[in-house]
Amino acid sequence: MPTPLSVERVFEQVGASLTAFGHRCSYSKVPWGRGAVKVFLNLLTARFERADIYHITGDVQYMALRLPPERTILTIHDTGILKKRWGLRRAVIKKLYYDLPVRRMRYITVISEATKRELVELTGCDPQKVLVIENPLREIFIASSKRTFREKPVILQVGTGSNKNLKNVIQAVNGLQCKLRIIGLLTSEHTRLLTLSNTEYSSASELSEEEMRAEYEDADIIAFCSTYEGFGLPIIEGQGMLTPVITSDLSPMKEVAGSGAALADPRDPMSIRRAIEKVAGDSPYRQELVKKGTENIRRFSAELIARQYEELYERVIKENEGLNDRS
Template sequence: MRVTYFFRKPYQDYFSIENVFKIVQQALPKEIVVNNYHLKFYSTGVITRLKSCFEVLRHQGDINHITGDIHYVSYFLPKKRTVLTIHDLAPLENSTGLKHAILKFFWYQLPIKSVAYVTVISNYTKKALLDIIDVNPDKIKVIHNPFAAQLTFQPKKEMPEVPVLLQIGTAYNKNLEGLIQAIGDLTVELVIIGKLSIEQITLLESASLNYSNAHDLEYDEVVAYYEKADLVCFASFYEGFGLPILEAQAIGRPVITSNRCAMPEVAGDSAILIDPLDIQAYRNAIKSVLSNSEERKALVDKGIINTQRFTASQIAEQYVELYKSLDNHV
């Protein structure tokens, strides 16, 4: 069986979708022949998107899998042989009025009607879709994201004099600004992965924080930053999944994350959950983890158990079952 995976044109600093399916593909059985195709054009403008729709027609497999962020290429692909992965509803979260209606129809309603199955990466995303679109729930399959097998368990025994806090992401939803407020005058080093805006740099400088920043990294470099960290802070406002939770836990780092969206689903009881708007709660959680070795050990132990729900082999098996169900009905 040949499966063609259709990807967006690559962006710098935005490679989570590509990483997820790279992990999945490495765990697929040999009977699945993988073909990866990346669009030649960025997702901007009607004409460019139409060109992409015609572009994918020349690169079809026995099964076509649209990996996300380019839902519109489903329009011209054969419905019975096409799967679409929807990662979140972020575009709708940030739009209103006519723009909201257009995005809802062309980015969600029409693509969902154009494919055999939709996979979503969390039960939260499935519920959010069903709340706004009239579709048979059986058409929406929840298949979580896996974490990379290269992430090895390397717990730290002691907390250093100046602990390292790692923040993954600088986009609006990542709540970097909240973390900056929360750590205030704490004696910590803040490491931020992702390109900073001028406003964020100004805020960091005005807070007189000990921080460093890195972006445009290879995945191995990101892993090295997880290994250096003592605590991973991921208290986002919005996430369709929250892969950094699992990445941190697989390496053996305690995690503070949000009690919103899919993050409680991913973390379970293995991380500290806070309201991302409650700066004092965020600060208290950070101080507690840094000062309490028993709490850190409990979080690390629960974290490594939690990751076993999201191994690449388990996730790949779920995709294989879905592909076979399509292949048997073509």
């Protein structure tokens, strides 16, 4: 039951691979969407068809309270929502989205070792029941060629949320001969900083997958210097599109990137600037990043990730058969 669009697309890719392996996959969404009241309406009114395995893949972890724990897998992407909430509201979200579902579930997957560490620390759960299965790279973001690098490079910034660190990227490119292309809605503060920096820029939001692919194709450099992620899909998407990537020297971004990205301290605009200058000014270095990036994405193939889920599904089914035999 995926919910956010990016998550839907990731698990549609996994589902397509599982279907190719001979499994039947179906998808459902919660009926009432998001919001405090809607959470309880979803818990009260959601209906599910009979299945051997239920897999909660979106940010509706609380639905674990409605599904059979012996046949349900819960995937948790991050705990970022708790960094934006305080007081009673945070306590309720923590209980409904993390504590109670994690306590009830026997099978939990996360998308990075960093998220596993956060979840274990947050809930006190047994680390042994949390399995890391990373996100796959969708086929639409795999290119076979790339155009020539521009003298005045286009730097693609993916995301404008506070964790995406656009303010520091704006400071980093101040005075550089480049164009900043921003994907996401700009705040008035972003616009003010861009105007003060005299940086050439443009922005777009609510793009389709095809439009996002075109952005990666047009970019000379990907800037993804986030301060917090559960995984960091733009890293492997940029690598798949044969574009040099600059990302954070924080977990999980540095692990996701492997050796196929330039790393920078996201809290230090000068560190980001030095990485941009290195990538823009050193052609052999750029080529090496792209080469290592194409090697790195092999471990994120949809088929490989789907096989990991298939192994988990089969394990769950066998364990349930064993329980039925003993009962």
